[in-house]
Amino acid sequence: MTEAELHRAVALGVIATAIPTWLALRYASAPYGRHTRSGWGPTVPARLAWIVMEAPASLVWLAIFFAGTRALAPAPLVLAGLWQLHYVNRAFVLPLRTKPDAKRVPVLIPALAIAFNLVNAYVNARQVSELGAYPTSWLVDPRFLAGAALFLVGRTLNVRADEALVALRNEGRGYQIPRGPLFRWISCPNYAAEIVEWCGYALATWSLAGASFAIYTFANLAPRALSHHAWYRATFADYPPERRALIPELW
Numbered sequence: 001m002t003e004a005e006l007h008r009a010v011a012l013g014v015i016a017t018a019i020p021t022w023l024a025l026r027y028a029s030a031p032y033g034r035h036t037r038s039g040w041g042p043t044v045p046a047r048l049a050w051i052v053m054e055a056p057a058s059l060v061w062l063a064i065f066f067a068g069t070r071a072l073a074p075a076p077l078v079l080a081g082l083w084q085l086h087y088v089n090r091a092f093v094l095p096l097r098t099k100p101d102a103k104r105v106p107v108l109i110p111a112l113a114i115a116f117n118l119v120n121a122y123v124n125a126r127q128v129s130e131l132g133a134y135p136t137s138w139l140v141d142p143r144f145l146a147g148a149a150l151f152l153v154g155r156t157l158n159v160r161a162d163e164a165l166v167a168l169r170n171e172g173r174g175y176q177i178p179r180g181p182l183f184r185w186i187s188c189p190n191y192a193a194e195i196v197e198w199c200g201y202a203l204a205t206w207s208l209a210g211a212s213f214a215i216y217t218f219a220n221l222a223p224r225a226l227s228h229h230a231w232y233r234a235t236f237a238d239y240p241p242e243r244r245a246l247i248p249e250l251w
Ligand SMILES: NC(=O)c1ccc[n+]([C@@H]2O[C@H](COP(=O)([O-])OP(=O)(O)OC[C@H]3O[C@@H](n4cnc5c(N)ncnc54)[C@H](OP(=O)(O)O)[C@@H]3O)[C@@H](O)[C@H]2O)c1
Pocket: 032, 033, 034, 098, 103, 158, 162, 165, 166, 168, 169, 170, 174, 175, 176, 177, 178, 190, 191, 194, 216, 217, 220, 221
């Protein structure tokens, strides 16, 4: 088996994993944040869990990327820059913005996330700096330009929505109904924007690797958006009735 064949098999495996992930999360929401509940084994502080589980998506990704023979070429470097723009914030900035408190998550959550992030780092970093063979002219290809634009729009909205939610949380008054333009039509703009972001990255890399992560992200976040939405409706009698979970007017 060549490395290209192995890489393709692993990316297809990520897509296959999206199906049980979707089914499991529709059945039971992942037990962290507002859906925390007992019975999921030992726990660790939430801030530590976020840093430890997301760091490999930045650092291991970089190590694999720089092991590639095309790592120093312009197009791979730009694609790496997009990836790191997201993950440096997710792993090292966002967790430190959240006030440390007694909130804990079951060890199972970071353990599963680390395993996924290691596989995903291999699939996507190897694609960009070795197997994809992106020439410099890729940077003016319409697929790259449209994908990068979509990625940057998604990234901007994801960060803004997360920051608004973390600011609400840091007020120390418990969960509240989020307000403002991003939350006008949907309950989870941070998740919607993250899905858009990785669809953009898939387009910008025009690869099975990128598509596998976009599909997995959807399978992971869409059920959670439905759980959050149901929770908001059950918790707040005055929750805006026109608000949907993930897609304005639809869903
Ligand atoms: N690519 C993937 O597969 C994937 C998977 C998971 C997460 N993510 C991303 O990681 C980021 C964080 O995810 P998450 O699941 O933690 O998002 P979340 O449930 O929306 O929570 C984000 C932060 O805001 C707080 N918060 C949320 N709603 C609030 C409200 N109504 N009132 C007060 N505080 C509120 C949360 O506090 P609590 O923690 O106390 O609830 C948490 O600190 C998102 O951008 C998400 O897209 C990506």
